Amino acid sequence: MKLNRLYFFIAMLFVSVQAAKAQDKSVNGVLSAYFTLKNDLVADNAATAKTHAAELAAAIKAVPADKIPAEQLAAWKKIQLSTTRIGEAKDIDAQRDYFAILSDNIIAVTKALKVNAVPVYQQYCPMKKVNWLSETAAIKNPFYGKMMLTCGQVTETLAAVK
Numbered sequence: 043m044k045l046n047r048l049y050f051f052i053a054m055l056f057v058s059v060q061a062a063k064a065q066d067k068s069v070n071g072v073l074s075a076y077f078t079l080k081n082d083l084v085a086d087n088a089a090t091a092k093t094h095a096a097e098l099a100a101a102i103k104a105v106p107a108d109k110i111p112a113e114q115l116a117a118w119k120k121i122q123l124s125t126t127r128i129g130e131a132k133d134i135d136a137q138r139d140y141f142a143i144l145s146d147n148i149i150a151v152t153k154a155l156k157v158n159a160v161p162v163y164q165q166y167c168p169m170k171k172v173n174w175l176s177e178t179a180a181i182k183n184p185f186y187g188k189m190m191l192t193c194g195q196v197t198e199t200l201a202a203v204k
């Protein structure tokens with residue numbers, strides 16, 4: 043009888059670990075799509091930003107809402123809305139305005155969930171007074187693109203979670 047309980051406990055633990063890994067993978071998919079979108083804005087490319095905003099929206103939908111903690115659900119909904127707005131925006135300036143909102147919320151969720159598989163760098167633009175996340179420590183400013191490519195600084199490094 044004790045052995046059956048032990049097997050049951052081990053099986054439940056395995057299922058829990060696999061579910062957590064699936065959530066981590068889907069949230070990291072969101073981060074990866076976010077970085078692609080950020081890089082489009084760095085390159086001043088509104089057309090590919092629109093395309094990649096749609097890919098980010100798909101990655102966001104792939105994360106089951108019940109896997110997002112209640113404290114982060116409002117930020118998650120703002121992430122969804124901002125991503126939609128970037129895809130609908132008529133010009134790169136509007137895309138960048140929505141990207142600022144997206145970034146504030148994705149920073150909050152990323153810090154709260156602590157599932158990033160790679161180091162993530164929070165960066166700050168003093169001219170626009172906004173933060174964003176980057177997959178590299180090198181500053182590539184998505185808010186000014188080529189006009190002020192290296193304007194900014196790393197304000198925090200989120201270590202990879204193993």
